[in-house]
């Protein structure tokens with residue numbers, strides 16, 4: 242049974258339609274209310290999701306109460322230049338191995354949180370985000386999806402001036418200012434999707450469509466990234482992988498974010514995030 246997981250006011254919950262169910266309550270205390278501890282138990286969520294009909298809900302999900310589904314990831318990776326059209330608009334060669342950087346966990350924010358801009362060259366990047374489900378070391382490509390707890394939406398907000406201030410570029414700092422990593426609104430298990438390797442992804446700025454692509458265009462797809470990273474280091478439940486952004490970012494035309502801009506990011510089958518710039 243597929244599940245949809247959310248962080249409602251700091252508590253781990255399952256979501257069905259518009260209702261949420263507190264995991265600590267419906268598991269009779271077996272699963273922690275803390276989202277990070279709860280996510281490590283994600284394999285049990287499938288059975289619990291099937292039982293939701295026998296529980297009262299804790300209420301209706303409201304956007305203002307949703308926090309990042311994975312609020313304190315141990316590791317958080319970003320992947321650069323992972324769509325051919327984005328590599329071209331960035332005037333960069335196609336990578337032969339994934340271009341991986343650190344999106345420092347302290348930048349993670351919620352699906353409706355404000356993005357607190359610094360400087361005047363900030364850009365949006367709609368991304369599919371992978372959440373690792375278990376301790377993962379040297380996993381084969383064919384087995385990689387079974388190590389994924391689920392998928393969520395992310396914005397890899399990027400301070401381009403800071404990113405390019407050093408040579409070689411320090412992606413990690415440029416993409417990790419406080420609040421520059423909105424994620425959510427929910428974490429959806431892979432079995433929710435007909436094909437988790439082919440999802441629509443969009444980004445609108447103030448209602449204007451800027452990015453519109455499918456994750457089937459990823460150069461290095463989700464199982465490849467999980468397998469590749471797991472050969473380098475052990476992955477743990479709750480680790481995040483921001484998988485890269487398609488064409489349409491603001492940098493080529495210097496259409497940078499400004500205070501008051503509303504960033505709306507969607508991934509098919511997951512939902513939408515909306516973040517206002519301040």
Ligand code: ZN
Pocket residue numbers: 319320321366368397483485486
């Ligand atoms: Zn990115």
